[in-house]
Each structure stands twice: as C-alpha cells, then as structure tokens.
Amino acid sequence: MTTARTETDVAHVAAAIGDPSRAKALLALAGGTALPASALAAEAGVSNSTMSSHLARLREAKLVTVELDGRHRYYRLATTDVSRALEQLARIARPLPPRSLSADTRARALLRARLCYDHLAGRLGVAVMDALQARGILLAETTEPTDLSERTGTAESPERPPTSDAATNTVYLLTSQGRQELGSFGVDLDRLPRRRASVRYCIDWSEQRPHLAGALGTALAARMFALNWLRRGKYRRVLHLTDIGREGLESTFGVPVAQAL
Secondary structure, three states: OOOOOOOOOHHHHHHHHHOHHHHHHHHHHOOOOOEOHHHHHHHHOOOHHHHHHHHHHHHHOOOEEEEEEOOEEEEEEOOHHHHHHHHHHHHHOOOOOOOOHHHHHHHHHHHHOEEEOOEEEHHHHHHHHHHHHHOOOEEEEEOOOOOOOOOEEEOOOEEOOOOOOOOOOEEEEEOHHHHHHHHHHOOOHHHOOOOOOOOEEEEOOOOOOEEEEHHHHHHHHHHHHHOOOEEEOOOOOEEEEOHHHHHHHHHHHOOOHHHHO
16 A cells, blocks of 8 residues: 655755755756866855765765766766755845955846756846747646746647746747747757756746746757857856857847847
8 A cells, every 4th residue: 555645845855955064065066067076165154074074974865976977976966856945045035245355246137137946047048038928939827826937848739747937827839930949040859858848938037027947948058059149157156258159149039239238
C-alpha cells in the first residue's frame, strides 16, 4: 500500500537556505555556472573548510549537486526549480543596503541585466519580454481564476503544465508569427528539450513583472550569447549588453534599450 504524500518538509529546505553564507553560495550559483568550493567561499566571505560544511548541508537538502573533473569538484544548483525558488524568495525579501562602492556597483548592474540561471532577467529581461509581446511573437492571455497561470505551446495549440505563479492568471503563448521570427533569428524551436516547458515565465524579483524563462528563454539567451550580443560581466550573474547587442535588440525585436537600461 502506497502512502499518500500530503505534506512537504518546507522547514528543512528553508533551514538549509536560511544561513547567510549558504544563501550567498546559492545566489552565486543562480547564474547557471558550476563553481568550485573556493569560489563560493570567497563569494560568502568564509573559509574553504566552512564552505565545505555548508555545501554538504546544501547537498543533503538536494539544493546543489557536485560534478567531478579529475581531482576538482564543481557545484551547481540541483534543478532549475531551485533557481526559480530563489527568485521567488527574492521578491518577498527585504533589500540589503550595499556596504561599499563595489557592492553598490554590483547591485546596480544586477538590476540592469543578469542571468536567472540560464535566461535573461532584470530590466533587460523584462524589456525583451515586453518587446516579444508588442511584436506579436508572444500572446498574453488572461485565464479564469480557476485556471493554471502557466502554459506552453502555441497560440493555436496550447498545452497546460502545472502553474508557477497562480496569482497572476496570465499565460504567454507562442504565435505562428513568433515561430517564424524566432526561426529566422536562429532559434531552432524543433530542438527545444521536451522535458522543459517551452514558454514559461518568472516574475522578476527586481522589476516585479514577467521575464521569459523555460526552454525558449534559455534558447533565446544562448542565441544572443552566440551573436556576441551578450557577455558575462565582471560580477557573477551580471550581463553586459554589447554595442552590437544594443543595435540587434532594437532592430530585430524593437527593444527600447536606451529606455530600458
């Protein structure tokens, strides 16, 4: 006889995230890059031995995984759900005042453009999402309160996976025009991984509005990196929009970069 799973141990996961050093390590990994314990220790301002203990706790809570490369160990977030959970927690968390000029510079850069695991976030991510709707590539649809707030598929044939943000009652569908334009841009929609919903969104913690996530968000960001529109910035998770990227976003998708950033 199988016992029904009626509750989850939220307190266990929350306690693992709740330590400031572990939270800093998780946020450092939220850019999607695997990092060694030494880099995470530097990010959190603790010793390597202390970070090793923290990482053991995060692994036990199934929040991070470890990859072996010879004698070296690299850590990354266990799933995209962990990154999304961090983004949601950031929406309700109080802001931390920067304690140095460097911290202030980093905070401002994160607000402008950053990676949310493997897709665009910050003001740039939200501006791209807005532009995709304005051009008719994505169609925003308000659902009934009892409906799910997240779908994947196309405007002609939507599918309905589990919701990520039921409060908004909004779904975003890829249109036929959108398929054509994104295909011309170099995004191969037929090769998007089937294990992930293609059109998903996150409510951006800094802008409190949606940015594009899911397999489509990942593919779009990857294409922008390939075209040298985006580069990783000096700080972890921070993105730098190149001059080519500014021109490309405005001419291809109508993103008002000057206003957005």
